[in-house]
Every structure is written in C-alpha cells, then in structure tokens.
Amino acid sequence: MSGTQENLRSHCPVNYGLEAFGDRWALLILRDIIFRGKRKYGDFLQSEEGVSTNILASRLTRLVEEGILERAEDENDGRKSIYKLTPKGLDLIPVIFEIILWSAKYDKHSQAKLIPRLVQQIKSNNRELSGDIIRRVANGEAILKTYLD
Amino acid sequence: MSGTQENLRSHCPVNYGLEAFGDRWALLILRDIIFRGKRKYGDFLQSEEGVSTNILASRLTRLVEEGILERAEDENDGRKSIYKLTPKGLDLIPVIFEIILWSAKYDKHSQAKLIPRLVQQIKSNNRELSGDIIRRVANGEAILKTYLD
C-alpha cells in the first residue's frame, strides 16, 4: 500500500494519470501484456527497447502498488511470478489505443502499419473495441497475432 | 530539427508516443494550454504542480522540436514568446481525454468531479467531442471555464 494517493502533486486527472503510469517503462510493460501476452519478469526483460533489470523490478513493484498489476505465484514453478492486469490496469487499454492512433498518424516509420485493422477500429470506436479487448486480455489472450494481416 | 525520429528506441507506436510526450511535464503543459488557455512561459511556470524554470525551458524546447508546439513572438512585447499547439499537438487531446476518464474512475479525490459534463461526453464519444474541442483550442479558447458547472 503506497499507491498514487500519497505524495501526489495534485489531483488534476492528467497529473494523476502521469504519476500512476506516465513513465518511460510502465506503459511498455502493459503493452507487452496486452499485445504479446507476456506475464513474467523474464518475458518483460526481452522487450525490444531493453529495460535493465533493476528498473524493471522497480516498475513492476510500483505498478502492483498502484493496483494496475497483480502478482501471483506460478503454481508449477516456485521461482516464477506471474503478473496480470487488474481491472484498473485493463482500463488503460483505451489510453494506449489512443496513443497508438496518434503515433500511427505522426510517425512515418510506425509499426502501426502492421496492424491497420486495429488502427481503423480504434478510430471508428475505441470504446466499443476496448470493451472487447479488455475481455480477451483478461483471459490471457495476446491480441497482436490476431491483428497481423 | 531533432525530433523523435532520431535516436528512437523503437517504432512501436506506444514507444513513439512515450518518447514524444510521455514525460512528467510535457502533458501538463498541454493541459494548461487546453484547459486554461495558457500560452507563455510565465503562465506555465504558475502551474499547480510547480515546474522549475530550467525543466520548463527544456520541455518547451523539446515540444517545439517534436512539432507538438510552435513558438512565436509576441507582436506587442518583444520579451514574450507565445506557444501554441500545432495540429500534431492538438491531436493529443483525445489521449489526454482518455487519461482524464481513467483518473476520474480511479482517483477518489479526482478534480474531474468538477467537470462531470466533460467526463460524460468523453465517455460517450471522445472522437466527436475532441474534434469540437480541437477547433476551439486552435482558436485560443480555454475550455475549462465552459465545463465548470
């Protein structure tokens, strides 16, 4: 228990969001869960952008403290922890989708080009799409493969 | 010219967004422009969260380099610079709105309580609302006062 409620600079909703998840790495961890179905420390370490081990550990801890992730033990292997999105974390999916839409528009080299159907659906109805995706991600599905044409 | 295109860790659309604006202060500057109609260095310095002068200067420079803000001279006062959102910057409004929606849901002390009509409109149709707000903000309007009940 040491989430964003304490030591918050303001309760402006933009600021609250930034203090909770607005970090270089936090949203990339969520991206890996949502799109690639990653769940374990070792999975996250493999990210394209290259997190270092101490930073990854501290971000996972923070996201758990914020109530965005929850940590569980792997039943078959006592060394491993499993990280899952909580409802609060799943509700960041629409935010991430809007970021994707913006980047798709302004980054001329965007990898969003690989997932045109998803981009189109975000544009036409992010809210409806997100509701569907939240259900699928909550079931542990990695959504990327279903949108690669 | 030294925007996000160079030195980018990846062209993942989430990463692109984070490298362009995913900074403690960048989105708060945009918030101040959108909601409060701020345009000048001195205005931004007064933000509730307390930016320091060097950080503010470096963020404004970066946002101009990214093509999110543009800087112009004040015609009546040669000391002042005026910062305005570019189309690329205005297109971050839907992202900011999704963050507001999320914070409104999960921060029990959220100041989003002060603007329930805006929150409701974001929820029902962020895309349409944003189109409208973009036009108003492009005209220099501060939208906060029109949503305070």
Added chain:
DNA sequence: TAACATCACTTGCGTATTGCAAGTTAAAAT
C-alpha cells in the same frame, strides 16, 4: 543427492536528469 542451471531479483557504481537558487540578457515601463 550433489552439481549445475534458471529465475527473479539486488547491489555497486558511473552517468544522466532533476530540482532549487541565483544570475543573465533583452525589452518594456517609469
């Protein structure tokens, strides 16, 4: 069951970034 491998971290340490205070420069106001 003893040796080795794997996983999830933690620790040390050099570097980069932040935050605060004070200083600078150019333009306006008096």
Added chain:
DNA sequence: ATTTTAACTTGCAATACGCAAGTGATGTTA
C-alpha cells in the same frame, strides 16, 4: 536613465537511470 519584467541560463546537490556483476531460492540433470 533607472527600474522592472519576461524568459531563460548556470551551478550544484540530490535523485534516478543504466549497465554489470552478484545473490538466493527453486528446479533440473547426472
């Protein structure tokens, strides 16, 4: 001509980051 204002810049201590190496608990292999 002097003072004030606006927008920065500079210096420096404190924090945060990034890399490499180490640790301890658990799992696998011979």
